[in-house]
Amino acid sequence: MVESKAMVTQRDPRNEFAFFVVILGSLFCTTGATCLPKRKLPDFQPTPIFQTPPTIEQLAEVLNRTNGIQSLQSNSVSVRVNNEISLSSNLTWLRPRNFRMTATVAGFKGFDLGSNQDAFWMTMRNGMTPELIYAQHEQFEAQANRRMLPVSPMWLVEALGVIALDPYQMIQAPVTRADGMLEITTKVESPIGIYLRTLVVDPQFAFTKQIFLRDPSGRLVAIAQQSKHEYYASVQTSLPHQIKVQLIPALDPPIELDVTIDSYVVNGMTGAPSSQFTFPNTNGYSVTNLIDLNNGMSSGAAPPQVAPPQPYPRSTYRGVPWEGTLVR
Numbered sequence: 001m002v003e004s005k006a007m008v009t010q011r012d013p014r015n016e017f018a019f020f021v022v023i024l025g026s027l028f029c030t031t032g033a034t035c036l037p038k039r040k041l042p043d044f045q046p047t048p049i050f051q052t053p054p055t056i057e058q059l060a061e062v063l064n065r066t067n068g069i070q071s072l073q074s075n076s077v078s079v080r081v082n083n084e085i086s087l088s089s090n091l092t093w094l095r096p097r098n099f100r101m102t103a104t105v106a107g108f109k110g111f112d113l114g115s116n117q118d119a120f121w122m123t124m125r126n127g128m129t130p131e132l133i134y135a136q137h138e139q140f141e142a143q144a145n146r147r148m149l150p151v152s153p154m155w156l157v158e159a160l161g162v163i164a165l166d167p168y169q170m171i172q173a174p175v176t177r178a179d180g181m182l183e184i185t186t187k188v189e190s191p192i193g194i195y196l197r198t199l200v201v202d203p204q205f206a207f208t209k210q211i212f213l214r215d216p217s218g219r220l221v222a223i224a225q226q227s228k229h230e231y232y233a234s235v236q237t238s239l240p241h242q243i244k245v246q247l248i249p250a251l252d253p254p255i256e257l258d259v260t261i262d263s264y265v266v267n268g269m270t271g272a273p274s275s276q277f278t279f280p281n282t283n284g285y286s287v288t289n290l291i292d293l294n295n296g297m298s299s300g301a302a303p304p305q306v307a308p309p310q311p312y313p314r315s316t317y318r319g320v321p322w323e324g325t326l327v328r
Contacts, residue, residue, distance in 0.1 A: 044230035046238040048204040056174060056184070060165045062206035063199075065237040069162055070095050071269040076262035077101075083256065087111075093157055094269055097137065098277040113153055116277040120153050123280055132282060135290035142191040145294050150221035150249045151213065159224035160259075161239040163199065163208055171196070181209060192216060205229070207238045221248050232266050239264065 049062060077089040091101040099115040112123040121134040140152055169186040176182060181200050188195040193216025200210035207229050213222040226240035245257040 044232075046205050046207065046229050046231040049206045050204055053203055054206065056167050056170070059174075059182070059184075059201060059203075059206055060167050062237070063163050063165045063201070063208070065235060066162045067164065068235045068267075069237070070267050072160070072162075073265040073269050074261050074263060078260040078262075080258035081256070083258070092269065092271075092276060094273055094277070097154060098273055099154060099157065100276055112280060114277065114280075115152075115154055116279060119279065121280060122153075123285070130285045131288070132280060132285040133288045133290055133293075134279075139291045143291060143294055144192045144216075146249065147294050148249060148252055148290070150215070150247055155213070155222060156245065159211060159222075159226070159243055159245050160261075161208065161226060161229075161237075161243075163211075165199065174201075188213075190216075205238065207240070219248075219250065222246065223248075232264070234266055 050058065054062075071092070071094045073092050075090045077091050079087045079089050081087070087103050089101055089103045091099075093099045097115050097117050099113075099120070101113040103111050112121070114121055115137075117137075119134050119136045120140075121132060123133075124131045135152075137152065137154075140146075165184065166186065169188070171185050171187060174182045174184045177200070180203065182203050183198055183200055185196055185198045188197050195216060196214040196218075198210075198212040198214075199208050200212075201208055207226075209226055211222075211224040211226075212220060215221050223246040225244040226242070228242040229238040229240050231238045241261045243257075243259045243261075245259065247255040247257075249255075
């Protein structure tokens with residue numbers, strides 16, 4: 001751990017993330033930026049895979065093709081927050097935990113949501129004072145009391161359609177819904193207990209349309225609704241390009257994100273990971289450890305500064321959910 005010159009302030013955790021997204025929206029909305037155009041590429045349209053109801057093993061084989069995705073990139077991402085705020089963003093992800101999502105408006109760093117092998121972080125501005133919130137992965141995963149974020153930002157990667165299905169973790173046989181979709185519920189082990197994840201799968205196209213995640217107490221903590229799937233022949237899988245994510249903390253207001261990806265680069269990441277996923281320079285930031293915030297404490301401990309500050313890439317790209325058996 002390296003000493004930081006950052007000031008540490010105590011804030012109301014109920015308002016922290018809401019304030020974060022409001023600041024992001026004001027930065028974007030005052031620049032005259034416009035919405036991203038949606039491409040029309042018929043060659044990317046998925047075609048039915050199964051003509052008759054598939055077995056769970058057949059579904060798992062198709063869904064697990066996303067294991068062949070090592071990286072995702074896009075510099076044409078639109079994010080709408082709580083149905084009010086629109087942001088034009090870039091994102092990058094590289095297995096297993098490297099993730100970056102940034103927006104730069106008129107040359108100004110609007111926000112930074114990132115992760116590397118050790119920690120995840122969010123940066124924002126409170127007037128003239130830059131704010132940084134962070135948590136180390138293992139500490140967050142072992143903490144049952146979570147303010148602001150009921151799951152790690154890395155769960156967004158699963159919401160983007162990078163799904164792994166282990167039939168041996170199913171708690172019951174797939175359930176056929178009235179609309180013909182299949183519900184498949186599996187156990188997900190974590191340091192704080194067993195999560196239950198329900199996938200809603202199209203039995204013809206073999207891609208997910210919804211994901212529901214319940215914590216060990218049975219409380220619904222995250223929902224993803226997925227649509228506008230496009231097929232990527234290089235990995236023989238379809239990914240959603242329209243995603244609505246709902247995060248439901250126990251005590252704080254829910255957060256809703258509408259994400260639209262115009263296009264992806266699959267397994268073709270440019271730029272060195274050593275610079276793209278570096279923890280932000282904390283000089284001049286007011287720093288909050290999310291673990292201490294969850295515990296109701298104020299801490300002066302500085303986050304890990306593992307490398308000198310690096311310039312932000314002009315375009316960044318994107319990532320996956322939890323790896324292995326842990327809830328990220």
